[in-house]
Amino acid sequence: MNALVAAVPDRDLLYGLLKAHAKPVPRYTSYPTVPYWDKDFGEAEYVAALDEAGSTPERALSVYVHIPFCGKRCYYCGCNAMVTSRADVVEGYLDHLEREIEGVVDRIGTGRSVTQMHWGGGTPNFLSDRQTTRLFEMLASAFSFTHDAEISIEMDPRVATPSQPPLLRRLGFNRMSMGVQDFDPKVQAAIGRIQPESETVSLLENARDAGFESVNFDLVYGLPYQTTESFARTLNRVVELSPDRIATFSYAHLPEVRKIQRAVDASGLPQPREKLGLFLDTVDVLQEGGYQWIGFDHFAKPDDELAVAAREKRLLRNFMGYTTHAAPDQVAFGMSGIGCLAGRFVQNASRIDQWRDALDENHFPVVRGHHMTRDDEIRSLVIQHLMCNLEIRDDLTEAPFGGTVDALLGDELDALAPFEEEGFLVREGRDWEVTETGRFFMRNIASTLDPYLRAPQRELPVFSSSV
Ligand code: SF4
Structure with a gap:
């Protein structure tokens, strides 16, 4: 197998692990996720x-x-x-x-x-x-x-x-x-x-x-x-x-x-x-x-x-x-469009009549959004990097936020230890790398760094399972 080909874990083992870890977790196309934005x-x-x-x-x-x-x-x-x-x-x-x-x-x-x-x-x-x-x-x-x-x-x-x-x-x-x-x-x-x-x-x-x-x-x-x-x-x-x-x-x-x-x-x-x-x-x-x-x-x-x-x-x-x-x-146009501008997520009305009526009255058709805090921006960067590049690199936040991931998220990283025991992550020095099995649990890993999930939801989310 060449270096570009990732090994797929044993199917029985993986199915058992997926069942054991089954819970609704966001897809993390944004952090915080849309259900936690402000109406x-x-x-x-x-x-x-x-x-x-x-x-x-x-x-x-x-x-x-x-x-x-x-x-x-x-x-x-x-x-x-x-x-x-x-x-x-x-x-x-x-x-x-x-x-x-x-x-x-x-x-x-x-x-x-x-x-x-x-x-x-x-x-x-x-x-x-x-x-x-x-x-x-x-x-x-x-x-x-x-x-x-x-x-x-x-x-x-x-x-x-x-x-x-x-x-x-x-x-x-x-x-x-x-x-x-x-x-x-x-x-x-x-x-x-x-x-x-x-x-x-x-x-x-x-x-x-x-x-x-x-x-x-x-x-x-x-x-x-x-x-x-x-x-x-x-x-x-x-x-x-x-x-x-x-x-x-x-x-x-x-x-x-x-x-x-x-x-x-x-x-x-x-x-x-x-x-x-x-x-x-x-x-x-x-x-x-x-x-x-x-x-x-x-x-x-x-x-x-x-x-x-x-x-x-x-x-x-x-x-x-x-x-x-x-x-x-990122600016978005049209009904339901989602943008992210100057540290704010913003979403347009999903219904065409609401979107059109707002514009007819010379208003922007915004229905919800979120003004990111510094903590949101740090977690957003860490979670995005995890989902894209399959790692949590300790120095990732140094340039933009003046501190390592460890220094900024501190004790919360302890929550990752069980994933290491399960074989989803391996620790290399101060960095964490997602394993081939861990790739199926990236959302679970990201969710441990998401304090909003432990807060009351603003509306019911529609989550889909990993597979
Ligand atoms: S899946 Fe939905 S959006 Fe895509 S073509 Fe069908 S109806 Fe249209």
């Missing part, structure tokens, strides 16, 4: 954050744009999406995005440098070519993209047209992520997403012909009727098609929270042990296929910059996913 954080706080960000024009930005539209709802969907066939609804949304972008730029200044932009959804390629061009031009006149900016878009192969990849490349997009989930027709029927393989292959070929630097496939495991054999066929086909990156997501069946999931036949869902097997098979097949395992559920070719950054322990993550281009401040 009283409103427009005044956001304006203060924007003004503070406006006083540091040299700081680069990341930009997220949420485009919620889809032609039809998939049964497994957990995204903030809405179905429409009305062009006027989409046009109205773009009008309001324009207003939101203008409001932000009025405060932080026009032409701010952007190192990363991501369009997510929903289905961003639901927009027509004219609407795509209009939205991109709005953003390009508000911001200044650096020459090496990472500009990415989520695409649904079912609605992709041959003209989209070349148009997107001409505009400046260089990365594309496409939803694949599973190639098996029975699984596709069970999730209400019929996507012939030819549509995925066609979009992939068009993206490559257009010159996209990187294409990502999203896969989902734990879907109804997935079996070891059927998912192996999907995984082997994915390896043959050879996307640059692959993200694998665990399906969380929560029909009480996500009503659309009531359409999923729960009797076809794999049992927990089978679901773990599907993920471990994924790790095996993709590693054998030449991909490097990143974080918990991502894979990239070894020469991809994500893989290189992971090996060099400098991988970053924000609400847009793993990246090497994250800027210190």
Whole structure:
């Protein structure tokens, strides 16, 4: 086995450990996690954050744009999406995005440098070519993209047209992520997403012909009727098609929270042990296929910059996913968009009417946020580094916070000792490294450094299990 291939722990042993350590733990896409943000954080706080960000024009930005539209709802969907066939609804949304972008730029200044932009959804390629061009031009006149900016878009192969990849490349997009989930027709029927393989292959070929630097496939495991054999066929086909990156997501069946999931036949869902097997098979097949395992559920070719950054322990993550281009401040546009600006997390209204009405009344559509304390920032850095780079390095906080992790978090690190005894962490001098088994328990490890979990919640979180 070469040095880039991580060993997968014994399956029986791992299953037993996962059962023994099963508890709801956050995914840690942010720290503190969203359920602990402040519902009283409103427009005044956001304006203060924007003004503070406006006083540091040299700081680069990341930009997220949420485009919620889809032609039809998939049964497994957990995204903030809405179905429409009305062009006027989409046009109205773009009008309001324009207003939101203008409001932000009025405060932080026009032409701010952007190192990363991501369009997510929903289905961003639901927009027509004219609407795509209009939205991109709005953003390009508000911001200044650096020459090496990472500009990415989520695409649904079912609605992709041959003209989209070349148009997107001409505009400046260089990365594309496409939803694949599973190639098996029975699984596709069970999730209400019929996507012939030819549509995925066609979009992939068009993206490559257009010159996209990187294409990502999203896969989902734990879907109804997935079996070891059927998912192996999907995984082997994915390896043959050879996307640059692959993200694998665990399906969380929560029909009480996500009503659309009531359409999923729960009797076809794999049992927990089978679901773990599907993920471990994924790790095996993709590693054998030449991909490097990143974080918990991502894979990239070894020469991809994500893989290189992971090996060099400098991988970053924000609400847009793993990246090497994250800027210190992130602004978000569109319903449910989440930003992080001048030490404040901020989230927009999730409902389109609330988001639109606020903008119509010349307000920012903010519904919650969190002003980070110094302690939050220290823990955020430590947890992010753990989840991305599989280590807690004692000197990590010295430059930004003037003290080692040990000095700043003190006795709390004692809570990590049981993980060392279990074989999830090894201590090397003053640093901790996550083992191959420990990779399955990173959220548990992070949660011991999260005092908010021991405080009353502000609202019920929706956590998903590790596998
Ligand atoms: S395309 Fe994506 S966002 Fe739209 S309904 Fe399907 S899963 Fe949800």
